[in-house]
Amino acid sequence: MSKKYFLVGFAILFAVKAYTQRERVENLPTFDDRKIHYGFYLGLNQNDFKLNLRNSSIQNANITVSPSTGFNVGLIADLRLHKNLNLRLEPGLMTNSKNIYFNHLTTERDSVREVSSTFLHVPVILKFSTDRYKNIRPYLLAGVSYNYNFTSNESNQEDNSQGQFRMKTHNFMYEVGIGIDIYLYFFKFSPSIRGIFAINNEIKYDNDPNSQWTAPVNYMGTRGVFLNLAFE
Known part of the structure; x- marks a missing residue:
């Protein structure tokens, strides 16, 4: 699911290396001294479901998920806690769709459900940065x-x-x-790749406790990969 995102990430890292070899002037030298700053991000996502099945009255239950690529956009508010630690609020909108296949059912009407979703996505993130080297600064997110x-x-x-x-x-x-800050002449550009993992069970069970669609499901939770391009 995430191979193409990591390939894009490696391409960005190679571009960064080429940029730093060419660029020797330190851009935005006081940018990281700000207590608070703002920005926005654009990105792509690919969300899947993690599925755990349970014993039920449905014999030979078999459920699979096929994800597609979606889009995310949002705002950034960044609070500097320490020279290497920032607290970030990144509210945004996220869209994606998935097909869920109930392979133990025979008719197309019963065996496929398309789940198209639009989310208000509100992350609170700690950003752990290395010391700045010229015009780049790698970081971790959690x-x-x-x-x-x-x-x-x-x-x-x-x-x-x-x-x-x-x-x-x-x-x-x-x-x-993970990501990297790139200090350009007028703004900071920050590509990042992150994984997201649901904590709670997201499925709403059918009214019938022996439903062929939901009775076999013990847990269904989002897992996905985000590629974000931030401008600050």
Whole structure:
């Protein structure tokens, strides 16, 4: 799922190396002295579901997920705690879609559910940076996030028996990642790659406790890869 994101990441790192070999002037020399600064980000995401099945009345249950690439955009508020540590709030919108295949069912109407989601994604992140070297500064990211799923259909009275797959509206994640700050003449450019992992079970179970769609599911939680390009 994440191979292409890591290939893009390696391409960015090679570009950074070429840039630093060419560039000797230190740009934005006092940028990191600011107590608070702001920015925005654009990016791509690819979200999957981690699935754990359980024993149920459904024999030979087999469920798989096929993700697609989505888009994310948001704002950044950065608070400097220490010369190598920053606290960041990064609220934004995230869209993606997934197909869930219930391979133990025979008809196409029953065996496929398309889950298209739009989230309010609100991460609180700690950013651990190395000391600056010329115009670059690598960093690590770790934090937690809250997701509000606008398209969860949690309150919908219809369930999979009427063709409606439901998710929970309020969800929580943890995030880890790596990136690099690149100090340009007018602004700081910061590409990063991060993984996100759901903490809570996101599935909304069907009304029927023996539902062929949800009865076999013990846990369903988002896991994904983000490629973010931040401008600060």
